[in-house]
Amino acid sequence: MNLLGRMGWGDVVFEPALANPDSSDLIAAGAGGVVVLGAIVALYCLFHYRLWGVFWRGWLTSLDHKRIGIMYIAFAMIMLVRGVLEGVVMRAQQADGLDGGFLTSHHYGELFSTHGTIMIFFMAMPFLTGLINIIVPLQVGARDVSFPLLNALSLAFTAAGGALIMVSLVVGEFSTGGWTGYPPFTGVAFQPGVGPDYWIWSVALAGIGTTLSGINFVTTILKERAPGMTFARLPLFTWTAFTTSVLMVFALPPLTVATSLLALDRMAGFHFFTNDLGGNMMNFANLFWLFGHPEVYILILPAFGVFSEVFATFSGKKLYGYTSLVIATVVIAVLSFTVWVHHFFTMGQSANLNAIFGIATMTIGVPTGVKIYDWMATMYRGRVRMSVPMIYSVGFIMLFVIGGLTGIILANPTVDYQVHNTLFLVAHFHNMLIPGLLFGMLAGYTFWFPKVFGFQLDAFWGRIAAWGWIVGYSLTFFPLYAVGLMGMTRRTASYTIEAFQPWMLVSGLGALVVLGALVALGLQLWVSIRYRKALTVEGGDPWDGRTLEWSLPAPVPEWNFAHIPMVTARDDFWEKKRTATVDATPATYTDIALPRNSMLGPLFAVAATALGFGLIWYIWWMAALAAAVMPLAIIVRSFRTDIHRVIPADEVAAYDLAFRETRAALVPVGRDGEETVANRGRANREAFE
Amino acid sequence: MSAMTHTAEDRALYGFWVFMMSDLILFGLMFATYGTMLTTWGFASGPEPSELFSMGPVAIETAILLVSSLTFGLATLALKHGQGRGVIALWLVITLALGLGFLAMELRDFAEMAAEGAVPQRSGWLSAFFGLVSLHGLHVAAGCVWIMVMLAQLAVFGPTLDVASRLSRLGLFWHFLDVIWIGIFSVVYLGALA
Numbered sequence A: 001m002n003l004l005g006r007m008g009w010g011d012v013v014f015e016p017a018l019a020n021p022d023s024s025d026l027i028a029a030g031a032g033g034v035v036v037l038g039a040i041v042a043l044y045c046l047f048h049y050r051l052w053g054v055f056w057r058g059w060l061t062s063l064d065h066k067r068i069g070i071m072y073i074a075f076a077m078i079m080l081v082r083g084v085l086e087g088v089v090m091r092a093q094q095a096d097g098l099d100g101g102f103l104t105s106h107h108y109g110e111l112f113s114t115h116g117t118i119m120i121f122f123m124a125m126p127f128l129t130g131l132i133n134i135i136v137p138l139q140v141g142a143r144d145v146s147f148p149l150l151n152a153l154s155l156a157f158t159a160a161g162g163a164l165i166m167v168s169l170v171v172g173e174f175s176t177g178g179w180t181g182y183p184p185f186t187g188v189a190f191q192p193g194v195g196p197d198y199w200i201w202s203v204a205l206a207g208i209g210t211t212l213s214g215i216n217f218v219t220t221i222l223k224e225r226a227p228g229m230t231f232a233r234l235p236l237f238t239w240t241a242f243t244t245s246v247l248m249v250f251a252l253p254p255l256t257v258a259t260s261l262l263a264l265d266r267m268a269g270f271h272f273f274t275n276d277l278g279g280n281m282m283n284f285a286n287l288f289w290l291f292g293h294p295e296v297y298i299l300i301l302p303a304f305g306v307f308s309e310v311f312a313t314f315s316g317k318k319l320y321g322y323t324s325l326v327i328a329t330v331v332i333a334v335l336s337f338t339v340w341v342h343h344f345f346t347m348g349q350s351a352n353l354n355a356i357f358g359i360a361t362m363t364i365g366v367p368t369g370v371k372i373y374d375w376m377a378t379m380y381r382g383r384v385r386m387s388v389p390m391i392y393s394v395g396f397i398m399l400f401v402i403g404g405l406t407g408i409i410l411a412n413p414t415v416d417y418q419v420h421n422t423l424f425l426v427a428h429f430h431n432m433l434i435p436g437l438l439f440g441m442l443a444g445y446t447f448w449f450p451k452v453f454g455f456q457l458d459a460f461w462g463r464i465a466a467w468g469w470i471v472g473y474s475l476t477f478f479p480l481y482a483v484g485l486m487g488m489t490r491r492t493a494s495y496t497i498e499a500f501q502p503w504m505l506v507s508g509l510g511a512l513v514v515l516g517a518l519v520a521l522g523l524q525l526w527v528s529i530r531y532r533k534a535l536t537v538e539g540g541d542p543w544d545g546r547t548l549e550w551s552l553p554a555p556v557p558e559w560n561f562a563h564i565p566m567v568t569a570r571d572d573f574w575e576k577k578r579t580a581t582v583d584a585t586p587a588t589y590t591d592i593a594l595p596r597n598s599m600l601g602p603l604f605a606v607a608a609t610a611l612g613f614g615l616i617w618y619i620w621w622m623a624a625l626a627a628a629v630m631p632l633a634i635i636v637r638s639f640r641t642d643i644h645r646v647i648p649a650d651e652v653a654a655y656d657l658a659f660r661e662t663r664a665a666l667v668p669v670g671r672d673g674e675e676t677v678a679n680r681g682r683a684n685r686e687a688f689e
Numbered sequence B: 001m002s003a004m005t006h007t008a009e010d011r012a013l014y015g016f017w018v019f020m021m022s023d024l025i026l027f028g029l030m031f032a033t034y035g036t037m038l039t040t041w042g043f044a045s046g047p048e049p050s051e052l053f054s055m056g057p058v059a060i061e062t063a064i065l066l067v068s069s070l071t072f073g074l075a076t077l078a079l080k081h082g083q084g085r086g087v088i089a090l091w092l093v094i095t096l097a098l099g100l101g102f103l104a105m106e107l108r109d110f111a112e113m114a115a116e117g118a119v120p121q122r123s124g125w126l127s128a129f130f131g132l133v134s135l136h137g138l139h140v141a142a143g144c145v146w147i148m149v150m151l152a153q154l155a156v157f158g159p160t161l162d163v164a165s166r167l168s169r170l171g172l173f174w175h176f177l178d179v180i181w182i183g184i185f186s187v188v189y190l191g192a193l194a
């Protein structure tokens, strides 16, 4: 037996670049080199600056929902960088792609496959899971999620999937079957190599992580709410988190089934989706989109939640139409299970079936429209402050409506027959995903950053980034509608029709602006960390917030609430500020039990990565070992009883009283000072309404 | 201090229900896949259900699994009435033996099918059959491991709140597998022989 399965020296990405390189090989080797170098630099820093202990105790083994959430988001941002870079390389290729270009079509195929997979599973999903993790327990008045250890395991599975897709840059290759991985093209007959296996296992592991997160969040929102936090009082972000989590529980299993069955076809010669011996690839398309369509609502709903919080807060008004927003959210979630066929109108089912699914698709426009009007009505007659999160949110409304309209166009099967698989579709879904999902995540990141870290993000670079995304997005993707209508197909590296080229050049230019926006985001973070002392918001409430999380110190202590609050209203904190009951000091404090650290998280991350790697390369001993370690670890852990650690009441009291004193002593800041160093986390309330 | 309080127990049970709903979807989709493969196209001129299945062993397997649900229920009752760890453990051991017996019979069925050339690589329908039935089998195997762990916990801790809470989730899981099996029995086996 070969200890390394089917892996050989020729699979390492540097080999072709040394042997007989073309530009594609060099780019691949460069990307692989960056991964290796990045890993080495990260390890060097950890050891050189002796950060290893802090990293291990404070982060990797921590079960604190806020820290787990931060790790999710940090991971998402790293993946965002890779995803955007790949997008820019693809745009450059197509700008140069008249009769050629600098990438082979195989390499282009790998690029759109990794880009799509990364953006969906390893950028968007971890980003929103991280935000939910951090914010939901704070908004419902809880000390943690229901299952803190499970939370760490979810992160481990997601990270393992991400690790595999990073490793694919260095050893082996990635699938060229797109983020959807349709067989039979991804079956052994057409792609015998490891590419599709990398796709299968990275996606499958991430899917397991997401299912577990969904279970955790559903239970948290149903069972951990503070007294008085009824459903009618839940902040909108929590509502959207709840519906998204329900979707995670019900919509991820189809993905698990689709990827596992494809794996059985590839590894064990089954015939679920093969061309021969009774396989049926339409089953895969159905299973995949049974997951895939709800997935796009998993992605968008939390962003809708963020926008709802942002519009209300920065308009200094109660959210308009709370109830209709909640109903619209739930209706969207339910409808999301009834439209999946619109992803393959052209695959030969009857016209009637297409018509039904086309109409079902269009109906989703209704609740979404309700939301748009609610948000606009929230701003109407409010004293709107154009802060950075607001720029993203207003940009979202403008651009998202356009994307929604093109979606309604695509929902018409007759039109879809014309533009199916063209860049029109690519323009449409980027139009939903960038202004919708990504702007939502970036708005949430800017909005809650001060809550989590205790200092706000620099507004200057924040503005540049926000505008950069808006302009860059528009320049990159609006031209694609045009070339799509002209018939340019998606997933093609080069073309022979000259009329496409000008549009491709504009689009390429737009991609550079997007790259600039990404750099601005990086600079914003760097500048903010550098001047964090000046940007401190120790009062914890920099934006005149409305919901419970803003009543807490910034950064939030690990126990979150010194006292579990009694909720008496929707926008509870805002009401309490109005009636001036925030500063009343609680009479007594009690001991607080928190989960102890656990090394199961990092252990699972390593084991799950090894499991995936073993299965991809047929290194059976590694896969078997990893598969045994995980359940064994759980069993061993189940015999431990000392899983809690108690924070004494005195310590909580000292912390809480000190915070209250600090907050009371702060000078409240008005509208003009909100995004400056004058903002110490206490708002001058009269100025805002 | 025991890690579990009543509310913690409550939320763990609740979370487990949610997990099982998710798991149920897995099975539902495998059933649906099976349904679409149950065609002449899916048989791909290979063996067909009516040639392969025989009622005898399947009926016995069904009986075994149903009885194991009963014995698990008796373990739960023993726990509830404070009958001590000996009685609880006894019922659990019986349940475990039945579970293992079921698995052994199922493996024997598979081996017989393979001997007749009915392997999953033969046709789409056989792929779907083995996919669905072994997914259930894997669940039963996991349940058996879980019973063994709980026997060990019973020995170490006795019937504490923690252990009782875990047993209640295990019970839910075990009965759930019964329900799934009834589905498999009706759709896969009765459907083929009717």
Ligand code: HEM
Pocket: A084, A086, A087, A088, A090, A091, A112, A113, A115, A116, A117, A119, A120, A123, A124, A177, A178, A179, A180, A426, A430, A433, A434, A437, A438, A476, A489, A490, A491, A492, A511, A514
């Ligand atoms: C930020 C700038 C971005 C650029 C420049 C970009 C560019 C591209 C390009 C060039 C393609 C391939 C089009 C084709 O030839 O078929 C693509 C595909 C895709 N992108 Fe992006 N993208 C960006 C952001 C995003 C984001 C934020 C997401 C999701 C959250 C995303 C999700 C996808 C998906 C799912 C595909 C389809 C992959 C496939 O064909 O399987 N992209 N993108």
Ligand SMILES: [Cu+2]
Pocket: A292, A293, A296, A339, A340, A342, A343
């Ligand atoms: Cu869809």
